[in-house]
Amino acid sequence: MIDALKKIWDFSGKEKGNLNKSVLLGFVYAMFNMLQISAIYFILKAIINGERDTKPMIIALSFLLISILGRTVTDKFAQLQRTHAGYFMVAEKRISIGNKLKTVPMGYFNENNLGEITGITTTILDEVENTAPMVLVNMMSGFIDSIVFLLMILVYRWQIGIFITVGIILYLWVTSVMERKSRNLAPLRQEAQEKLVDALLEQLQGMLIIKAFNLTGKGDKKLKTAMQNSRNANLNLEKLFTPYTIMQEMVLRMCSVGIMLFALYSYFKGEMNLLTTLMSIIISFSVFSGLESAGSAMSILRIVSSSIEDANRTDDLVQMDSNGKELSPSNHDIIFNNVSFSYEKKKILDGISVTLPDKSFTAIIGPSGSGKTTMCNLIARFWDVDNGSILIGGHDVKEYTLESLMSQISIVFQKVYLFQDTIENNIRFGKPEASREDVIAAAKSACCHEFIMSLPLGYETVAGEGGMNLSGGEKQRISIARAILKDAPIIILDEATANVDPENEDRLQNAIEALTKDKTVIMIAHRLKTVRHADRILVINKMKIEQQGTHDELIHKEGIYRRFIAEREDATAWKM
Known part of the structure; x- marks a missing residue:
């Protein structure tokens, strides 16, 4: 459990400060929560003692108002800090993964790894973002809340403190056993989630083939299997948690009942007055609320820990050595010297x-x-x-x-990929600082200005994911415009005119000649x-x-x- 919490803490990086603030606010929240018990105490004392003035009522009301206001404010700021930490620590990880992917060999991007890395950057990191700070803060705050209660009770009535201590120890023991048991199933659940993402991506990318060969409902065996495995993995984890969750509940309820019975027994023996008895019974209902909150968080601690382990695997990606120098050679001859590659x-x-x-x-x-x-x-x-x-x-x-x-180097690929962005930004990708005029000039040179202007929003038209809103020839010409704008000294053309229609081929050939001059x-x-x-x-x-x-x-x-x-x-x- 401590190891899993440490993983969350280490993963938080620069957001440790916000997590610390959220935990501290959780402690303050627990103190304000105690004021409710104090308010009840003053009311019961006045009733039992037959007091008729308004002083106890005013004191109790003041305590309640301070408690409500304090809990509202602290809970608001605690959630803000927690949400900020969750969002930004995951954002930093996604940026880190993106930067690493720029330097891994292209062989990494096979279909399986694409599904794996997609699963990590979406589903898995979403889980970390939404649950990791909550788990850490709720556990710490829940323990603090229970300890505050315990310390107060030990001063007030040490015998009841024994019941609370036993309840905490037994509860933590059951939770620890549950957490250990989940170590084997949590990684299987993560693996099932990754395979589901992989199968779903394959299904979506191959939808054209599925429809063309009338395989709808027939060619999705892999996806159905992945969905079934994901469901089974989640159900198995829930089945594992269920008996332990019941045991947790029974431990706390039995300890609460023990507190009530002890209070009543002490009262009837004359060892405890009515006020103390009633307060003990009331406390038995709320003393473990913080611990229950911590326990709920602990039940998903292993899942969060496993998600972080998956995300951290990207730190070990094989990377090509990029610790080179900023070079700008005066000539650009290219020499292959006894090159072999597999x-x-x-x-x-x-x-x-x-x-x-x-x-x-x-x-x-x-x-x-x-x-x-x-x-x-x-x-x-x-x-x-x-x-x-x-x-x-x-x-x-x-x-x-x-x-x-x-x-x-500028590269014009045979298979062109355009981003889910405007036509202008897709061309400007070759030179981000280029002006609108530079973009238009490059588009004219690549013979695509006319068709761009015929689009509903001209250069502001969104190309669609992968350029799905454009024909193959149109995408090819935008790719050439991108290369023209970049104006690099080395040009690599992978069958650049493969998808160009005959009426534009000659003009595009002239554009390529202009692109490749000198x-x-x-x-x-x-x-x-x-x-x-x-x-x-x-x-x-x-x-x-x-x-x-x-x-x-x-x-x-x-x-x-x-x-x-x-x-x-x-x-x-x-x-x-």
């Missing part, structure tokens, strides 16, 4: 050595899965090479900080028009560079490139 156990590149000169245009072609995109991703250090090195401007990419490396350009391409004018063409096959040269050099050599051109010409000439 995705897990599958080798993709083997001993690649090539130099891409500064301000040259290199086209890369090859069969699907040959490693074309991988070469480009290694330049941007989305992954680290297994062997060898990649140099930009004479510096190993590992020598750059992440920021300075990416400032040298830059070091690497283009993954499949079209003859695209590769014909490259300074060098690299043909990747079977993990190696099988051919390299200009179009005129390679077209006269037997090999993949010559077959590639022949196949493209045949495809172009084909008619229905």
Whole structure:
């Protein structure tokens, strides 16, 4: 239990102060709560003694008013401090996870890890935000409340204090057993929640396929299984808690009954006067209220602790070394020096050595899965090479900080992703400080100004998640506008014209030529028009560079490139 509380305390980080204030306010709340008992005492004393004046009533009313006002104020500020702590400590963790994800290898972002990290940053951290401060503060405040009661009773009637002490000890023992028993089930519940998020994401992302193949209600076995497992995990945890919750309740109720019976027994034996007897009976109903509040918090302590453990696992993510230097080289030649790379156990590149000169245009072609995109991703250090090195401007990419490396590179992906934001902000993503005029100029260069202006809100139109409100060609052109605005010295184009309609292809080709002027350009391409004018063409096959040269050099050599051109010409000439 102490270990679990320490995890919450450590997780709170900069918010420890607010948690401390909330606990302190809980102590003040308990003191104001005691005033209610004092008010009852004065009323009963006046009644028993037959007092007819208004003084006892005024004293009791004053105590009640002070108690109500004090509890209202302290509870308000305690909740504010607690809520502030919960929100900001989780916000800091989410920001920390986001920053770490920028430096992990791209291989981390497979489907399973996507579901796991999504579950951590949403469901799991939501639980921490809503429950961790409440658990910590309620437990501390509940214990303080019970201790204040106990100290007051020990001074007032030590025999009753024994009943209270026994009740507290037995209650904590039952709670401790429950907490230990939940250690095995709580992680299973967290795992079930993560798998549910993963299955739900997969279902949503594959909805187009599900509808296209009429699999509605049939292709959701994984999701149904995940929902069933999540339900079972939660039910198992509740089934575990139920008998212990009953035992907790019985312990406190029996101790309360013990206090009442002792008070009545002492009264009838003449060892306790009527006022003390009545006050003892009244106290028996409220003495354990703070402890019950603490116990309710303790019942979910293990879940909170397990959630924090899951969130803290992100601290151990494998990160590429980003402790480099802020470099800005004078030239931007790219050198592959005996580079090898594997995705897990599958080798993709083997001993690649090539130099891409500064301000040259290199086209890369090859069969699907040959490693074309991988070469480009290694330049941007989305992954680290297994062997060898990649140099930009004479510096190993590992020598750059992440920021300075990416400032040298603009990438236009074949599969474009736009954020749930305005068209203008999606273009400005390439250069956050750019003005509206700069954004429009980039959009015009990328041949997308006209279609943007035809949208309901023009540049203020929201693209939708992933750019769902736009066609593939429109997204591609916005992506090129983003790259034009960034104006980096190295341009990587992954089949940038793949989704562009024929009437805009020529204009977009001109825009790409403007984008790539006086830059070091690497283009993954499949079209003859695209590769014909490259300074060098690299043909990747079977993990190696099988051919390299200009179009005129390679077209006269037997090999993949010559077959590639022949196949493209045949495809172009084909008619229905």
